[in-house]
Amino acid sequence: MLKGSEKLRAFLWCNGDIPTSEMINSLGDLTPLFGVDGGTKKAESYGFLVEETLGDLDSIKEYESKSEMNKLNDDSCSDLTKTILELSKRGYTVFDILGIDGGSPGHILGIWGTMVESPLQLEIRLHHNNATSYRITPKNNEFQINLEKNQLFSVYALTGCEKISVKGAQWELDNDLLNLSTRGLHNRANGGILxxxxxxxxALIIEH
Structure with missing residues (x-):
């Protein structure tokens, strides 16, 4: 367990398309790494050490992994949500998730469902091959990130916002009403703090 005000961070590898080497390398040391069901097989195929595999394990039951297996039987939510909930009970508050691209439309939408149903105090980032998605909740207070001028990004209200503000962009919002729509698609940073x-x-999606 980390001391003081440091946050406990976990990397989760899901069972989507295998990420590019460039994206994986950009994340640095993937420790500790947890596999979400079949994501363990893909992580280990890259030579990564997976500490534990979590989920219903239906995608990995015929695979001999070196990791510890932890079957989570709750059928009311996805393996990814179950994994986040389990690890949050152990004190993890920051989640970097990869292997989330590709798959069926249902699985892709399920990733965004996890962003909605996970506890608000958790920091969650999705790492795509060509973008990074940040979850922003009322528990984050005011989210800030430094972006280059003209950096492309999109903002989506995964749940309805009575008041949302976006500052430091070509198109800004000031305590506006925003629901899930295309209104926040393809904005540009002014350069500096967004x-x-x-x-x-x-959801803030920053394109690479």
Whole structure:
């Protein structure tokens, strides 16, 4: 367990398309690494050490992994949500998730469902091959990130926002109403600090 104000961080590898080497390398040391069901097989195929595999294990039951197996039987939510909930009970509060691209439309939408149903105090980032998605909640207070001028990004209200503000962009919002729509698609950063706050759950997608 980390001391003081440091946050406990976990890397989760899901059972989607295998990420590119460039994306994996950009994340640095993937420790500790947890496999979400069949994601363990893909992580180990890259030579990574997976500490534990979590989920219903239906995608990995015929595979001999070196990791510890932890079957989570709750059928009311996805393996990814179950894994986040289990690890949050152990004190993890920051989740970097890879292997989430590709798969069926249902699985892809399920990833965003996890962003909505996970506890608000958790920091969650999705690492795509060509973008990074940040979850912003009312528990984040005012989210800030430094972006280059003209950096492309999109903002989506995953749940309805009565008030959302976006500052430091070509198209800004000031305590506006925003629901899930295309209104926040393809904005550009002014350069410097981009700040976002709202009273709902927001996805910020920064293109690489």
């Amino acid at each position: 700040s976002i706050k709202g009273d709902g759950i927001i």
